[in-house]
Amino acid sequence: MTLNTVGKSMIRVDAYSKVTGKALYPQDIYMDNMLYGKTLRSELPHAYIEVDTSEAENIEGVIKIFTYKDVPHNEHGVVLKDHEVFCSNKVRRIGDPIAFVVGESEEACKNGMKKIKVNYRELEGVFDPVEAMKKEAPKVHDELDSNIISHYKLRTGDVDKAFENCAVVVENTYTTNMQEHAFLQPEAGLSYVDEDENIVVVVATQYPHYDREEIAKTLNIEEEKIKVLNTNIGGAFGAREDITIQIHLALAASILKRPVKTILDREESFLAHCKRHPMIMKYKTGADKDGCLQAMEVEIIGDSGAYCSWAINVLRKAGVHASGPYFIPNVKVDSYAVYTNNPFSGAMRGFGATQVPIGAEQQMDELAEKLGMNPIEIRQKNILKKGFRMATGQILIDGVPLDKCLEKIYDRYEEYKELKKEGKNRGVGIGLSFYGTGYGNGFPDVSRAEIKLLEDGRVGIFAGATEVGQGAKSALIQIAAETLNIDPKDVVLVCEDTSKMPDSGTAAATRQTYNTGNAIKIACENFNVKIIEAAQKELKLNSTAGLIINKGNVILSFFPEINISLKELSHRYESEIISAKGMFTAQTVMMDPETGQGAPYWPYTFNACMVLVEVDINTGRVELLKSVFAQDVGRAINPSQVRGQMDGGFAMSLGYTLYEDLALNKGEMINRKFSKYLLPTSMDMIDVENIIIEDPESTAPYGAKGIGEPVTLPIAPAILNAIYDATGVRFKNLPATSERLMKALSLCHPEPPLCHSELVEESWV
Numbered sequence: 001m002t003l004n005t006v007g008k009s010m011i012r013v014d015a016y017s018k019v020t021g022k023a024l025y026p027q028d029i030y031m032d033n034m035l036y037g038k039t040l041r042s043e044l045p046h047a048y049i050e051v052d053t054s055e056a057e058n059i060e061g062v063i064k065i066f067t068y069k070d071v072p073h074n075e076h077g078v079v080l081k082d083h084e085v086f087c088s089n090k091v092r093r094i095g096d097p098i099a100f101v102v103g104e105s106e107e108a109c110k111n112g113m114k115k116i117k118v119n120y121r122e123l124e125g126v127f128d129p130v131e132a133m134k135k136e137a138p139k140v141h142d143e144l145d146s147n148i149i150s151h152y153k154l155r156t157g158d159v160d161k162a163f164e165n166c167a168v169v170v171e172n173t174y175t176t177n178m179q180e181h182a183f184l185q186p187e188a189g190l191s192y193v194d195e196d197e198n199i200v201v202v203v204a205t206q207y208p209h210y211d212r213e214e215i216a217k218t219l220n221i222e223e224e225k226i227k228v229l230n231t232n233i234g235g236a237f238g239a240r241e242d243i244t245i246q247i248h249l250a251l252a253a254s255i256l257k258r259p260v261k262t263i264l265d266r267e268e269s270f271l272a273h274c275k276r277h278p279m280i281m282k283y284k285t286g287a288d289k290d291g292c293l294q295a296m297e298v299e300i301i302g303d304s305g306a307y308c309s310w311a312i313n314v315l316r317k318a319g320v321h322a323s324g325p326y327f328i329p330n331v332k333v334d335s336y337a338v339y340t341n342n343p344f345s346g347a348m349r350g351f352g353a354t355q356v357p358i359g360a361e362q363q364m365d366e367l368a369e370k371l372g373m374n375p376i377e378i379r380q381k382n383i384l385k386k387g388f389r390m391a392t393g394q395i396l397i398d399g400v401p402l403d404k405c406l407e408k409i410y411d412r413y414e415e416y417k418e419l420k421k422e423g424k425n426r427g428v429g430i431g432l433s434f435y436g437t438g439y440g441n442g443f444p445d446v447s448r449a450e451i452k453l454l455e456d457g458r459v460g461i462f463a464g465a466t467e468v469g470q471g472a473k474s475a476l477i478q479i480a481a482e483t484l485n486i487d488p489k490d491v492v493l494v495c496e497d498t499s500k501m502p503d504s505g506t507a508a509a510t511r512q513t514y515n516t517g518n519a520i521k522i523a524c525e526n527f528n529v530k531i532i533e534a535a536q537k538e539l540k541l542n543s544t545a546g547l548i549i550n551k552g553n554v555i556l557s558f559f560p561e562i563n564i565s566l567k568e569l570s571h572r573y574e575s576e577i578i579s580a581k582g583m584f585t586a587q588t589v590m591m592d593p594e595t596g597q598g599a600p601y602w603p604y605t606f607n608a609c610m611v612l613v614e615v616d617i618n619t620g621r622v623e624l625l626k627s628v629f630a631q632d633v634g635r636a637i638n639p640s641q642v643r644g645q646m647d648g649g650f651a652m653s654l655g656y657t658l659y660e661d662l663a664l665n666k667g668e669m670i671n672r673k674f675s676k677y678l679l680p681t682s683m684d685m686i687d688v689e690n691i692i693i694e695d696p697e698s699t700a701p702y703g704a705k706g707i708g709e710p711v712t713l714p715i716a717p718a719i720l721n722a723i724y725d726a727t728g729v730r731f732k733n734l735p736a737t738s739e740r741l742m743k744a745l746s747l748c749h750p751e752p753p754l755c756h757s758e759l760v761e762e763s764w765v
Contacts, residue, residue: 005482006702009640010664012474013493014232014467023232026188026204031259034190035063036124037252038262039108039245040116041271042091045306045341045667048117049091051098055316057114061108062683063087063374065388066100066251070218072366076243078210078346080308082141085218085247091120092140093306093343095271095669100248102260125341127166127666129303129536130280132340140306141337149304149337150312152319153595156391163296166286170366174283174359177734178303178662179276181348182655182679185234186269187498191249192259198224198499199250206240206466207506208498214243226250229283229297230496235651236468239273239348241508242309262662268447271670274309274346275662277302277337280750285363286418291371291378296363298322300335300356309346311337311357316441320600324392325402325434326382331391333596341667348506349652350435350712357433361717362730365430375430375721378412384434384606392591394599399705401695402606406432408691409608412628416612419626420725426625429722431714436601437706438511442590444510445607446583447519448502451480451527453578454492457552457567459484459527460491464508465516469639470708472516478637479517479701483524485549486566502581510706513637514603515586517701530578533566538572587699603697605705606632614721617745622658622723622737628689628712634697634705642707646690655680657716661735679742 017023042049053065068074075179087096087151087561102110104604126140127133132147142145163169189203199221205211205250208228211419233240246263252260264272282299300318303762304311322534346374348354368378383391386400409430420426439445449545461480467473473493504516532547535554539562541547546557556562569578591598612626629646659678671677716734724730729744 003482003605005478005488006484006637007635008638010474010478010488010638011316012641013477014473014613018232020354023089023138025185025232025234026190026202027263029190029202031192034259034261035102035104035256035262036106036109036262037100037102038106038113039097039248040101040113042087042094042096042098043269044091044120044122045500046123047091047120048089048123048257049098049120050085053624055117055436056101056112059108059112059115060102060351062112063102063104064256065112066102067249070251070255071218076214076218076247076285077307078242078309079312082307083243087491090142093341094532095343099356100252102256104250114228120736121378122241124700125667127340127342129301129338129340132338133301135145135655140341147339149308149339150315152316152335152596154319154331154391156393159295159297161331162330163286163743166294166436167289168367168370169284169286170297170363170370171284172338172359172363172732174281174362174732175734176279176355177660178343178345178664178679179348179656179660180657181235181237181273182677183237183239186264186266187244189245189249190259190261190690191253193253195259198223199254200229200736201226201250203245203246204231204240204509206236206468208466209464209503211243211246211508212498215247217306219251219254220636230466230500233466236507238508241347241506242274244272252732266674267672268667275356276348277304277311277314277345277352281359283359283363285367287371288365289369289371291373292382293326293328293382294325296328297328297332298463299459302335302337303340303342303636304337305342305344307344309344310338311345314352317436318356320392320436320595321434322360323434324354324357325384326387328391342664343667343669352538353433353435354712357431357713357717358720358734361431362720364464365721365724366684374442376406376413379406379430379432382597382749383432392600395598398605399634399695399697400606401632401693402432402608404693404695404729405606405608405632408486408630408693409610409628412610416610416626419612423614425617425726427613427615427722427724427726428610429613429718429720429725430608430610431716431718431721433660433710433713434606435510435710435713436595436602437514438509438586438588440588440600440601442588445515445586445588447504447515449504449516449523449579449582450502451523453531453566453573454571455570455574457570458490458492458563459486461491462502462521463493463516463520463671463693464498464501464504465495468507470507470645470691472507472512473637474542474641475513476520477743480520480524480704483521484528486552490552500592507631510709513704513706514700515584517704519582521582521701522584523580526582526703527579530580531566531569534569534573534578538564539568603634603700603705605710607710607714611718613719613726613740615723615726617727620741620745622736622741624686627686628691630691630693631707631711632693632695632705633707634700635703636692637693637704642692643690645707649690650688650715651680651685653712653715654684654719657719657734661705662736
């Protein structure tokens, strides 16, 4: 297939405005007669409360203080409606919103907050998800009999019998940490009532149509009276899927009839939004004497914190991906989502599939070591291939190039082993992973798009596909330009205003390129028909045969002198806009609740990563020296953007593995500012050898899969396996900080030389 636009490294459409500082974010927007708002948040993780605002309301400059009494329908939440807009009688985490102070200035709001009296009657909290699962544990939500939110089961084959026949069995428990999204732009927004009495909320969000729905429900007004305007977004990674400030602003503006603005500082941002789910993962894996996997049993306990958010979906996804990208005939998985009084967990890049490779891939290395095999050899024997059946029973019929990814790693393996010999305490590590696209499990994962011929002859795409920095705008414009055979500069994508664009679903689950790309392609194909029919009419031709769109003109292919430009058509049809719609629904099947059998996601992406590290045994510092990373993309719509995603995913996973620690203590984040929460910098990154694997997916637009999330998955296990190869220390508890490594080295062997023995299982706070 010859393509004109798809596959080209086009400069991002938002690049110029962002690098020049012209891009508008919520913080940048001011209005006349504007008020300011500040949220009072809980200081305790679990307590009944009584709130007295009388003294605060008399503070100079304070206009009004909003509490739960002002909210018509005081609940929201993406899966379960277990959040309150403002806590009515109980707080369940540190940072829960209690009141919203609106004043003439930020200083007045702060002064008002100081005078609000909150009488706390502290309750016993529960901060360990294992303890929270016990019947006698304190209940985070009084109305529930248990803190267990959900239990996902996966059953295939006979696990117990299979383990009896295994030559080697490895059992370990792994724990992952709660991770902050650490986006550059903290939450901020502005709300006002427009001339048509619509409530307008200007915010940076991943899903404006969901925000509109939640605002309308809580305020008990029609959705059509709410307009969400999405600004530029300074990073999201999942944290902007939950409601934070949107309802507060809309409520205040609707009551006061004046614009209201709020900007969270960094500490409040840490408190306000969700985090990555910490998980406890118990793995038991068995193989025969030839290294062929025979059985796997996994128990996963996910800490959802005080609210559900996406926990049911995240723990389901973790369960589906727990066995890794391998064929295993006998699998048993139980994954639980659990309430605690910790900060609430939600969507974060990888969505449950990020945590499980840390267990699955270290298990593979241990099995290889016990069998005297190298880590690539054992993977080659077991990887999923086209035609293989997954643990859920789903058959992989298309787009399964994991063997190609692994081949690229294998090509560099001997080189890396030689480089290892050139320094002390060097190690090579490998990680493989796979990722299911979209909402999954039979959910109607729908994207919609509309195409219109604009007055100036350009083509407008109207789709609620949020640009969160991942390059969606550019990729979707390239898909449209390819389908319409026009220059990308003649395509305008409108995705910022809920009153003008159809719902295309959230910018999450690596679904926009696949889902909305398909919807746009379908809409463009329908639009082609409309344009050619209009051109036939204007050119007074017998039929549409031979008419094609070519670079902004409709021409008769076998007699190009007969033609009409899109601009001319737009002028002739001023009173009748030429438009077309497209809709695409991803095909997935709900899994059986008892066996987990079904087809939960489609398509899947695959990848492989290898790293070379050097460990300073005197300081515990882990230095990355080299890495090769092969990523299946189906087809690269924009190769430079794909490489950018791979670098970004690598950096985020690097921080997750080695640095990032919120230091939770009874529900409190001790490290809730960037001066304490350690993140990787450009000095910690290396020039990764990124290899794009193209194997077009037949159901995707021009074969393209999304890759925003899967690029984070294999990095952590590759680094951890490399640390073990270098030092003999196997990390089962993240993050693998320098301090923890030094302690582990002393436990492993008090004096050099280092031994190749397992690290004693221990959790360090």
